[in-house]
Amino acid sequence: MNGNINRKKQEKKELSEYPCPEQNDLETVGVLLSDEIEHYAKKYRMIEPFNHDNLRPARYELTVGTEYAIGGETKKLYDEPGKNEIRIPSFEVVIIKTNERINLPRFIVARWNIRVKWAYEGLLWVGGPQVDPGWVGHLSCPIYNLSDKEVTLRFGEQIAVMDFVKTTPFKKEKCLEFPRPPKRVIFDDYNPEKLKSALYTEARKRIDTIEDKVNRFGSRLDTSVGIILLAITVLVTALAIFVSSGQEVSVTLPWWTYLSVGFSIIAVAIAIFTKTRSKDALLGDVAGRIKTLECFIKIIAIAIMALIVTIILIRLGKI
Numbered sequence: 001m002n003g004n005i006n007r008k009k010q011e012k013k014e015l016s017e018y019p020c021p022e023q024n025d026l027e028t029v030g031v032l033l034s035d036e037i038e039h040y041a042k043k044y045r046m047i048e049p050f051n052h053d054n055l056r057p058a059r060y061e062l063t064v065g066t067e068y069a070i071g072g073e074t075k076k077l078y079d080e081p082g083k084n085e086i087r088i089p090s091f092e093v094v095i096i097k098t099n100e101r102i103n104l105p106r107f108i109v110a111r112w113n114i115r116v117k118w119a120y121e122g123l124l125w126v127g128g129p130q131v132d133p134g135w136v137g138h139l140s141c142p143i144y145n146l147s148d149k150e151v152t153l154r155f156g157e158q159i160a161v162m163d164f165v166k167t168t169p170f171k172k173e174k175c176l177e178f179p180r181p182p183k184r185v186i187f188d189d190y191n192p193e194k195l196k197s198a199l200y201t202e203a204r205k206r207i208d209t210i211e212d213k214v215n216r217f218g219s220r221l222d223t224s225v226g227i228i229l230l231a232i233t234v235l236v237t238a239l240a241i242f243v244s245s246g247q248e249v250s251v252t253l254p255w256w257t258y259l260s261v262g263f264s265i266i267a268v269a270i271a272i273f274t275k276t277r278s279k280d281a282l283l284g285d286v287a288g289r290i291k292t293l294e295c296f297i298k299i300i301a302i303a304i305m306a307l308i309v310t311i312i313l314i315r316l317g318k319i
Contacts, residue, residue: 015137015181018045020103022106038055046105063158064156065077065098065099066155074187074188085154090149097140099138099156107167109133110130110162110164111162122146123144127140133178
């Protein structure tokens, strides 16, 4: 809390040092082209820091700053690998602070919006498009990811475009003045952690419910495999007893005993393995396990059919 108070005092102090011109020194009207944007940026600190590479014919491109909020948490970005990315999941909302401070003269209004590039990535800009004359400070705005894929933004990346328009002449004591510095000067003043995407939250709940159901189905599937194998073992044992009846035990016992024991060991081992595996079952594993089970059942069915035919032929004395 004390840290925020100190930051707020420091920010107000720095913002109070920005000049606020009231008269149009170039005496031009309309949308500012690149030359006048650069003129006001350098002379009156209208954009700070100012990067000539972000200047366009009639606009300036703003970049991602050091603070953002997502999922109810406020986080920091740093200009270093591993700490310079914002990953925005589908249907999630993120609030981003611009890296630049904007300092508007009393006779210039600014309008801003998301870059077309990001709009085609599925990002939706929901902030106020106009910045009033006299505003000074960083800008913040929520952005929704309406696409079906995760979108990544990086520190210093160009995120928004801003153009500037000159107003009618400013008249002292007749025109309303935007307060300087504004009431909210730091990112935390907007309580960004309170904004969460209801769509993302609801979708996450439904996905968790589906995953839970699928995992429980996977557990039952694994248990069924163990039961099937145990049933096969019982069948083989019964057939062994059937064949061995009427024959010398010394001849039939070793072969059928080993076969029955072998099936039993395999059945128990697979049952234990699948039971352990089911605890870590994920949504994507179930489809794979079903395909594996289909192949496994086909192989077992062929083997059992061959085994039954063999046993019958042995019983009839054909082998």
